Amino acid sequence: MTEGLVHFFINIFGGLINMPFGKEIIIFVVSLMPILELRGGLIAATLLHVNPVIAFIICLIGNMIPIPFILWGITPLFNKLKTLKKVDKWVEKLEKRALKKKDKIEKAEFWGLMLFVGIPLPGTGAWTGCLIAALLNMNKKKSLFAACLGVLLAGLIMMIVSYGILGGIIN
Known part of the structure:
Protein backbone atom coordinates (compact mmCIF):
# COMPACT_ATOMS: atom_id res chain seq x y z
CA MET A 1 0.00 0.00 0.00
CA THR A 2 2.78 2.43 0.93
CA GLU A 3 4.58 1.92 -2.37
CA GLY A 4 1.35 2.60 -4.31
CA LEU A 5 0.79 5.83 -2.37
CA VAL A 6 4.39 6.85 -3.01
CA HIS A 7 3.93 6.36 -6.77
CA PHE A 8 0.72 8.42 -6.54
CA PHE A 9 2.58 11.32 -4.88
CA ILE A 10 5.49 11.08 -7.30
CA ASN A 11 3.01 11.37 -10.18
CA ILE A 12 1.27 14.37 -8.56
CA PHE A 13 4.53 16.18 -7.85
CA GLY A 14 6.25 14.86 -10.97
CA GLY A 15 6.81 18.37 -12.32
CA LEU A 16 9.13 19.05 -9.40
CA ILE A 17 11.53 16.24 -10.30
CA ASN A 18 13.54 18.30 -12.78
CA MET A 19 13.58 21.46 -10.64
CA PRO A 20 16.49 22.24 -8.31
CA PHE A 21 15.85 20.34 -5.06
CA GLY A 22 12.61 18.99 -6.57
CA LYS A 23 13.26 15.39 -5.55
CA GLU A 24 14.14 16.53 -2.04
CA ILE A 25 10.88 18.53 -1.82
CA ILE A 26 8.92 15.45 -2.89
CA ILE A 27 10.46 13.18 -0.26
CA PHE A 28 10.03 15.88 2.39
CA VAL A 29 6.31 16.27 1.61
CA VAL A 30 5.81 12.50 1.52
CA SER A 31 7.53 12.19 4.93
CA LEU A 32 5.19 14.79 6.43
CA MET A 33 2.08 12.85 5.42
CA PRO A 34 0.20 10.50 7.75
CA ILE A 35 0.34 6.84 6.68
CA LEU A 36 3.33 7.41 4.38
CA GLU A 37 5.65 9.20 6.79
CA LEU A 38 9.37 8.48 6.70
CA ARG A 39 8.75 4.99 5.29
CA GLY A 40 7.15 6.38 2.18
CA GLY A 41 9.70 9.17 1.96
CA LEU A 42 12.62 6.75 1.90
CA ILE A 43 10.91 4.52 -0.66
CA ALA A 44 10.30 7.62 -2.81
CA ALA A 45 13.93 8.67 -2.31
CA THR A 46 15.12 5.27 -3.51
CA LEU A 47 12.85 5.41 -6.56
CA LEU A 48 14.05 8.96 -7.29
CA HIS A 49 17.74 8.02 -6.77
CA VAL A 50 18.33 10.58 -4.01
CA ASN A 51 21.59 10.29 -2.07
CA PRO A 52 20.86 8.01 0.94
CA VAL A 53 22.37 10.31 3.59
CA ILE A 54 20.50 13.36 2.29
CA ALA A 55 17.29 11.32 1.98
CA PHE A 56 17.65 10.02 5.54
CA ILE A 57 18.08 13.51 7.01
CA ILE A 58 15.22 15.02 4.98
CA CYS A 59 12.85 12.17 5.83
CA LEU A 60 13.74 12.30 9.54
CA ILE A 61 13.02 16.02 9.68
CA GLY A 62 9.82 15.65 7.64
CA ASN A 63 8.50 12.88 9.88
CA MET A 64 9.46 14.67 13.13
CA ILE A 65 7.91 18.07 12.33
Whole structure:
Protein backbone atom coordinates (compact mmCIF):
# COMPACT_ATOMS: atom_id res chain seq x y z
CA MET A 1 0.00 0.00 0.00
CA THR A 2 2.78 2.43 0.93
CA GLU A 3 4.58 1.92 -2.37
CA GLY A 4 1.35 2.60 -4.31
CA LEU A 5 0.79 5.83 -2.37
CA VAL A 6 4.39 6.85 -3.01
CA HIS A 7 3.93 6.36 -6.77
CA PHE A 8 0.72 8.42 -6.54
CA PHE A 9 2.58 11.32 -4.88
CA ILE A 10 5.49 11.08 -7.30
CA ASN A 11 3.01 11.37 -10.18
CA ILE A 12 1.27 14.37 -8.56
CA PHE A 13 4.53 16.18 -7.85
CA GLY A 14 6.25 14.86 -10.97
CA GLY A 15 6.81 18.37 -12.32
CA LEU A 16 9.13 19.05 -9.40
CA ILE A 17 11.53 16.24 -10.30
CA ASN A 18 13.54 18.30 -12.78
CA MET A 19 13.58 21.46 -10.64
CA PRO A 20 16.49 22.24 -8.31
CA PHE A 21 15.85 20.34 -5.06
CA GLY A 22 12.61 18.99 -6.57
CA LYS A 23 13.26 15.39 -5.55
CA GLU A 24 14.14 16.53 -2.04
CA ILE A 25 10.88 18.53 -1.82
CA ILE A 26 8.92 15.45 -2.89
CA ILE A 27 10.46 13.18 -0.26
CA PHE A 28 10.03 15.88 2.39
CA VAL A 29 6.31 16.27 1.61
CA VAL A 30 5.81 12.50 1.52
CA SER A 31 7.53 12.19 4.93
CA LEU A 32 5.19 14.79 6.43
CA MET A 33 2.08 12.85 5.42
CA PRO A 34 0.20 10.50 7.75
CA ILE A 35 0.34 6.84 6.68
CA LEU A 36 3.33 7.41 4.38
CA GLU A 37 5.65 9.20 6.79
CA LEU A 38 9.37 8.48 6.70
CA ARG A 39 8.75 4.99 5.29
CA GLY A 40 7.15 6.38 2.18
CA GLY A 41 9.70 9.17 1.96
CA LEU A 42 12.62 6.75 1.90
CA ILE A 43 10.91 4.52 -0.66
CA ALA A 44 10.30 7.62 -2.81
CA ALA A 45 13.93 8.67 -2.31
CA THR A 46 15.12 5.27 -3.51
CA LEU A 47 12.85 5.41 -6.56
CA LEU A 48 14.05 8.96 -7.29
CA HIS A 49 17.74 8.02 -6.77
CA VAL A 50 18.33 10.58 -4.01
CA ASN A 51 21.59 10.29 -2.07
CA PRO A 52 20.86 8.01 0.94
CA VAL A 53 22.37 10.31 3.59
CA ILE A 54 20.50 13.36 2.29
CA ALA A 55 17.29 11.32 1.98
CA PHE A 56 17.65 10.02 5.54
CA ILE A 57 18.08 13.51 7.01
CA ILE A 58 15.22 15.02 4.98
CA CYS A 59 12.85 12.17 5.83
CA LEU A 60 13.74 12.30 9.54
CA ILE A 61 13.02 16.02 9.68
CA GLY A 62 9.82 15.65 7.64
CA ASN A 63 8.50 12.88 9.88
CA MET A 64 9.46 14.67 13.13
CA ILE A 65 7.91 18.07 12.33
CA PRO A 66 4.27 16.97 12.97
CA ILE A 67 5.08 15.25 16.30
CA PRO A 68 4.82 18.25 18.69
CA PHE A 69 1.75 19.56 16.88
CA ILE A 70 -0.01 16.21 17.32
CA LEU A 71 1.05 15.78 20.95
CA TRP A 72 0.09 19.28 22.09
CA GLY A 73 -2.60 20.19 19.58
CA ILE A 74 -4.71 17.18 18.65
CA THR A 75 -6.74 16.90 21.87
CA PRO A 76 -7.85 20.58 21.88
CA LEU A 77 -8.56 20.32 18.14
CA PHE A 78 -10.63 17.14 18.57
CA ASN A 79 -12.55 18.69 21.49
CA LYS A 80 -13.40 21.70 19.30
CA LEU A 81 -14.36 19.51 16.32
CA LYS A 82 -16.65 17.37 18.49
CA THR A 83 -18.87 20.43 18.95
CA LEU A 84 -19.52 20.55 15.19
CA LYS A 85 -22.37 18.33 14.01
CA LYS A 86 -20.87 17.41 10.64
CA VAL A 87 -17.52 16.14 11.96
CA ASP A 88 -18.20 14.95 15.51
CA LYS A 89 -18.86 11.34 14.45
CA TRP A 90 -15.74 11.30 12.28
CA VAL A 91 -13.58 12.51 15.19
CA GLU A 92 -15.05 9.91 17.55
CA LYS A 93 -14.46 7.19 14.96
CA LEU A 94 -10.84 8.30 14.53
CA GLU A 95 -10.31 8.32 18.30
CA LYS A 96 -11.78 4.82 18.67
CA ARG A 97 -9.67 3.53 15.80
CA ALA A 98 -6.49 4.96 17.33
CA LEU A 99 -7.32 3.69 20.81
CA LYS A 100 -7.74 0.12 19.49
CA LYS A 101 -3.94 0.07 19.31
CA LYS A 102 -3.40 1.56 22.78
CA ASP A 103 -2.45 -1.78 24.38
CA LYS A 104 0.79 -1.76 22.40
CA ILE A 105 1.76 1.57 23.95
CA GLU A 106 -0.04 1.83 27.29
CA LYS A 107 1.78 -0.94 29.18
CA ALA A 108 5.33 0.24 28.56
CA GLU A 109 4.57 3.91 27.82
CA PHE A 110 7.97 5.33 26.74
CA TRP A 111 9.38 2.11 25.25
CA GLY A 112 5.98 1.06 23.94
CA LEU A 113 5.57 4.36 22.10
CA MET A 114 9.13 4.27 20.79
CA LEU A 115 8.71 0.74 19.42
CA PHE A 116 5.21 1.46 18.08
CA VAL A 117 6.59 4.39 16.10
CA GLY A 118 9.89 2.69 15.27
CA ILE A 119 8.81 -0.66 13.89
CA PRO A 120 7.56 0.09 10.39
CA LEU A 121 4.36 -1.94 10.17
CA PRO A 122 1.01 -0.89 8.68
CA GLY A 123 -0.98 1.25 11.10
CA THR A 124 2.03 2.29 13.16
CA GLY A 125 4.19 5.39 12.96
CA ALA A 126 4.62 8.83 14.46
CA TRP A 127 1.18 10.15 13.55
CA THR A 128 -0.74 7.22 15.06
CA GLY A 129 1.64 6.80 17.99
CA CYS A 130 1.44 10.47 18.96
CA LEU A 131 -2.33 10.48 18.52
CA ILE A 132 -2.60 7.54 20.93
CA ALA A 133 -0.14 9.17 23.38
CA ALA A 134 -2.18 12.39 23.32
CA LEU A 135 -5.49 10.56 23.79
CA LEU A 136 -4.01 8.58 26.71
CA ASN A 137 -2.75 11.86 28.18
CA MET A 138 0.80 10.53 28.41
CA ASN A 139 3.62 12.86 29.48
CA LYS A 140 4.14 15.04 26.41
CA LYS A 141 7.88 15.64 26.80
CA LYS A 142 8.58 11.93 27.26
CA SER A 143 6.26 11.14 24.35
CA LEU A 144 8.08 13.66 22.16
CA PHE A 145 11.43 12.03 22.95
CA ALA A 146 10.04 8.48 22.51
CA ALA A 147 8.40 9.35 19.18
CA CYS A 148 11.57 11.01 17.85
CA LEU A 149 13.65 7.96 18.86
CA GLY A 150 11.02 5.79 17.18
CA VAL A 151 11.30 7.81 13.96
CA LEU A 152 15.08 7.37 14.11
CA LEU A 153 14.66 3.60 14.57
CA ALA A 154 12.14 3.43 11.72
CA GLY A 155 14.56 5.42 9.58
CA LEU A 156 17.40 2.99 10.21
CA ILE A 157 15.17 -0.01 9.44
CA MET A 158 13.77 1.63 6.31
CA MET A 159 17.24 2.62 5.09
CA ILE A 160 18.14 -1.08 5.07
CA VAL A 161 14.88 -1.99 3.34
CA SER A 162 14.78 0.92 0.89
CA TYR A 163 18.41 1.33 -0.08
CA GLY A 164 19.51 -2.23 0.64
CA ILE A 165 16.76 -4.53 -0.59
CA LEU A 166 14.66 -2.20 -2.80
CA GLY A 167 17.77 -0.40 -4.06
CA GLY A 168 19.28 -3.74 -5.08
CA ILE A 169 16.14 -4.64 -7.03
CA ILE A 170 15.95 -1.25 -8.79
CA ASN A 171 19.64 -1.10 -9.68
